[in-house]
Amino acid sequence: MFKTKNLVHDVKDVPVSWIFEHFCKLKEKLNGHDIKIKSLFNAKERTPSMCIYLDKNKVYKYKDFSSGKGGSAIDLVKEITQASYHKAASLVVEKYNDYVLHNNGGYDVQEFKLASRYKVSKHVFRSWNTSDQYFWTQFNIGSRLLEEHHVRPLEYYVLVRTEDGRDIELVIRGNYLYGYFKKDGTLYKIYQPKTLDKKFIKVSDFVQGSEQLKDYPYLIITSSLKDIMALKSLKLSIDYVAPDSENSLIKKEQMTEYLKKYKKVIILFDYDEAGIKAMDKYKEVYPDVRTCILPMSKDPSDSIKDHGPKEVFTRIVPIINKKLDE
Secondary structure: OOOOOOOOOOHHHOOHHHHHHHHOOOOOOOOOOOEEEOOOOOOOOOOOOEEEEEOOOOOEEEEEOOOOOEEOHHHHHHHHHOOOHHHHHHHHHHHHHHHHHHOOOOOOOOOOOOOOOOEEEEEEEOOOOHHHHHHHHOOOOOHHHHHHOOEEEEEEEEEEEEEOOEEEEEEEEOOOOEEEEOOOOOEEEEEOOOOOOOOEEEOOOOOEOOOOOOOOOEEEEEOOHHHHHHHHOOOOOOEEEEOOOOOOOOOHHHHHHHHHHOOEEEEEOOOOHHHHHHHHHHHHHOOOOEEOOOOOOOOHHHHHHHHOHHHHHHHHHHHHHHHHHO
16 A cells, blocks of 8 residues: 655655756765766766755755756756746646655654765975876966966875864875965965866865965956966956955955955856856956956966967957946
């Protein structure tokens, strides 16, 4: 006999973890850990960029860095089905009740506890080598820019997290590991460009490039420190900063200061859907900024690698000048 006591009539009674498991077709049960899958909104994606994570209120949410979409489980169903909230909620209830009827009573609901996350506990430097030189110079980034922005090669770094009262350590080694440091020597990010699933390890909040401003009249906010250095190699009289990522808005207090200090503030993010959406978000929150696109490769540094600094200079100067004249 089928058990019907677990049937629901309100989407609020459907376990959030079940919604993600069902509509994302997950092969594993969510039990408090975070997972990363390929984007449901970008069929061409090769490296998984969609995160399903437990927030501070112990509720699962998602963030898709490929498309810029994110939010609750119902937000996800709305995006997948392109339906209204009411229709998406009705679909979730229908699918969940069908699951209950075909699984003899339904879904085992459990209370999640936030899993301890790995944190960088140690790093060890090494000397620069010819492989490093080849990697950075293809973006027109030389030793002067790397030194100015306190980028240093790492032999390895150590990740640690606590589980059941004991520390678990992971030692990460590789040929292309770089630490991003503040002037005072504090590590704020690790960059591992040859790692497909996690190129950046964030250690602390920091607006990249903020310690190297030259007080030029104009400011460009771009996607990454690598883009800052690549653009600086073109020797334009412009200051550059970058947030932690395209999806991290610079805080209002800091942006207000930039808008007062500079004649124009321009957002130049990646030439893809996620980058364009992130620029639109900045424009929505900060109407006084300008946005521009470099329609070449994915980002300014890749454009320099693929087309050369002279070609990028020729293409980008009129684009920037047009925005400065607006």
